[in-house]
């Protein structure tokens with residue numbers, strides 16, 4: 123309806139008035155029930171429409187709103203009664219065939235009768251159903267509120283109507299007017315029926331978010347859940363709807379016939395729900411294969427995000443619809459195989475053991491904090507880790523054990539988080555383990571940031587998982603260290619007690635952290651030392667979940683004693699406040715930092 127027209131010839135509405143006059147005259151219905159029970163919502167609607175055509179805007183608004191809220195209450199009460207009566211008639215199932223259905227209907231009717239008048243429990247006409255289905259009450263309401271100069275309410279009603287009638291040009295123009303000419307705020311354009319169409323919203327967003335895997339996954343899950351919820355809601359409404367008025371009231375039906383009638387109408391009502399839920403508001407035809415389509419999207423999203431178990435589950439649901447679909451069947455085979463390969467790798471490979479350590483560390487999160495409170499953090503301010511190590515760790519498969527770069531008596535295995543994520547992408551490492559590694563890193567970063575209160579933003583400089591294993595038969599008379607005393611961001615020269623901030627040291631590192639993942643090995647203690655690299659100042663015994671954090675500079679020389687038996691695994695992390703370090707390689711960045719490093723060297727010499 124146009125905003126300024128005075129004649130609003132809507133034929134449906136006229137029909138209502140005639141019908142209303144007929145009905146109220148014939149049945150003596152009254153909207154004000156003396157018993158406090160709610161009147162039929164269609165009755166409010168007729169009154170509202172009648173007031174509308176009399177230009178009685180106050181009353182039109184009052185009754186139209188009442189019709190909407192009473193219908194809403196009716197739907198909610200039906201749902202509540204449906205739930206309350208779920209077990210009613212159970213005892214009759216085996217004895218009397220379909221009789222239970224009547225018992226249940228009686229229960230619902232009684233429950234509904236507590237809030238609604240008997241007339242309100244009668245089914246409404248298909249015209250009224252159509253009116254509310256197309257959201258026409260909001261069309262009346264927007265004009266009504268406009269006339270009452272309640273522009274925000276008018277805008278909301280207009281928008282609600284427009285959502286279900288997107289090709290309604292007149293309403294599009296009205297909305298423009300509300301926006302531009304009448305200056306109504308954006309928040310006012312609210313869809314008052316949004317709750318009913320959540321699955322549509324999710325479905326559209328699911329499409330839009332395909333670029334972002336996690337969100338993508340979340341949205342399709344939401345979307346499927348919402349569709350199932352809406353279908354259930356719709357079916358719950360069937361209990362009373364199924365109680366049709368007999369076409370031939372004189373027919374005296376037997377118990378079984380009545381039960382059979384009820385059960386058939388209940389079933390056909392429930393079956394209609396699939397179509398109703400797949401029909402976009404305001405559209406006539408349903409989207410074909412609505413739920414199967416969502417399941418299709420969901421299993422692909424789950425597969426891409428590494429949730430193979432979820433993908434298999436979803437695909438099995440999809441196969442319930444099309445059990446012989448060849449694409450789904452071959453996808454299922456692929457997913458199941460991948461799950462098996464992953465499980466095998468998990469059961470036999472070293473990754474599985476490491477994953478075990480990590481999840482223990484995470485489960486025992488308490489210990490992480492406990493470790494912190496227990497002086498495992500040392501304040502103050504080096505890695506003699508050569509660039510080749512980094513390259514080897516990040517270029518290799520991460521788990522090809524080789525000799526330690528520090529000692530011939532130990533085997534060394536390393537994996538960067540980035541590499542783990544890449545391997546997971548290729549299906550060589552369990553996705554959830556790789557993600558866990560990444561998540562732990564994030565947790566440690568938060569802890570470090572809050573503990574050291576860095577004034578500038580902290581970035582990851584490098585993170586890797588390192589396992590050092592004693593090589594059996596090579597341990598006799600060992601006097602070397604698993605990791606010699608070093609400083610993480612400069613080259614320590616114990617003889618002169620100098621620390622050179624120059625290549626190949628990682629001069630950009632500001633904070634260091636080591637998260638221990640196990641303690642079932644011998645040796646391998648972490649220790650802080652003096653700049654002479656001899657005098658030990660503090661010792662830390664690795665323990666699953668214990669975190670040691672310290673500033674990466676020359677005040678914190680440290681090392682690791684020899685691992686003489688077993689395998690010692692830890693996640694080492696370095697953080698930087700230099701943003702530009704992110705995304706540029708060692709060579710590129712070293713040039714950029716040269717000037718600053720020379721200055722730093724000079725000042726270190728002076729300090730030394």
Ligand SMILES: O=C(O)CCC(=O)C(=O)O
Nearest residue numbers: 505605636648682692694
């Ligand atoms: O594993 C440890 O305890 C320390 C390792 C370390 O200091 C390093 O990698 O720079």
Ligand SMILES: [Fe+2]
Nearest residue numbers: 504505609610
């Ligand atoms: Fe170190």
